[in-house]
Amino acid sequence: MPVVENIGLDHAELLRFITAGSVDDGKSTLIGRLLHDSKSIFEDQLSAIEKTSNKRGMEKVDLSLLTDGLQAEREQGITIDVAYRYFTTPKRKFIIADTPGHEQYTRNMVTGASTANLAIILIDARKGVLTQSRRHAYLASLVGIPHLVVAVNKMDLVDYSQDVFNQIRDEFSAFLGELGLHSVEYIPMSALAGDMVVGRGDNLDWHTGKPLLDYLESIDIEHDINTRDFRFPVQWVSRPQTEEMHDFRGYMGRIESGSIRVGDAITVLPSGLTSRIKEILFFNDRYDTAFAPQSITFTIEDHLDISRGDMLVNGGEPPRITKEFDAMLCWLSDQAYDSRRKYIVKHATRLVKGLIARIDYRVDVNTMNHEDINSLSMNDIARVGIKVQQPLVVDTYTQNRGTGCFILIDEVTNNTVAAGMICNS
Structure with missing residues (x-):
């Protein structure tokens, strides 16, 4: 190969x-x-x-x-x-x-x-x-x-x-x-x-x-993606059940930003475990390097407890591991926000239960004025505080569009009700 x-x-x-x-x-x-x-x-x-x-x-x-x-x-x-x-x-x-x-x-x-x-x-x-x-x-x-x-x-x-x-x-x-x-x-x-x-x-x-x-x-768009901070949300852990590959364990997903080479050190978040890249695989071929926004499979040198929703990172400014963050939220649903309903936060490949802890203000998209409100209706854009039950590995949206965004899903209907962009607290 x-x-x-x-x-x-x-x-x-x-x-x-x-x-x-x-x-x-x-x-x-x-x-x-x-x-x-x-x-x-x-x-x-x-x-x-x-x-x-x-x-x-x-x-x-x-x-x-x-x-x-x-x-x-x-x-x-x-x-x-x-x-x-x-x-x-x-x-x-x-x-x-x-x-x-x-x-x-x-x-x-x-x-x-x-x-x-x-x-x-x-x-x-x-x-x-x-x-x-x-x-x-x-x-x-x-x-x-x-x-x-x-x-x-x-x-x-x-x-x-x-x-x-x-x-x-x-x-x-x-x-x-x-x-x-x-x-x-x-x-x-x-x-x-x-x-x-x-x-x-x-x-x-x-x-x-x-x-x-x-x-x-x-127009040059080569630098539109963050090339400094390596972010790889694990989408799938590949364990082929074949005699030839019974020891294979690969981590599949899309590189959201940055690049990686065989031999580079990586950190698994939120656990903090470390290892090095052993192989970079794309179908049946091996490569020395990979970079955003490629979808790829990695193997690492150590047997670590890594699962869907974990994030592999390397170099650059480290992301934040948190259960609370501020965001600009666009309400997409024709059903108004109800604080009594339960929502799921989907961030990268991770799903966690969460809630809107507070609504700071709504932006009037015509005048750019900030308005005090206590609910959200379809097409509203507001600055909010989000709390989640398990920690997420996040960047601000201005730093990294791929790991700085999320959606809210209604737990009962499974409908996407809002899209958010994480901002500085």
């Missing part, structure tokens, strides 16, 4: 991004334009939306139909759920989440943004920066999206005015500075006409930046 240097999986090849904006800002049209102009749709798909567009009496193909998949969306002309699409170019692979613009679908945007490298916030050039624009930027910063594109859309309806674009850019830049967002690109465009989406078009020569697709293909 050969040993090679590392597994040939390049995280930088895949870019996950979301689109967000107010109703009718053109999110679905923009994605449709990306798919259409990059030749990432099949002929039968194009034929179907051409027929639908003709039935509606439209002169041009309605590219938004490529993403607005729910019947209710098509009837109302709005995006209700999160629509995911995949496409690829010679330079990169993409997963797109088209998220809702309505305030009542905040939970959907948080869901779509939780794994994104980049967010595209659309602003209608005619309307300028709206309350919803600020809300979506706040949510993007809340879930830790590293990169932001502010797409000033519908420039064709303001005669491609550079002054209009500059005014929107300056106003929004001041707001984003307050949120601590610094990796921001501003792009004027017309998704309907195709200017500055895939090609440059003929109407925005005054803008010297890249078209949107060029920017998405070239």
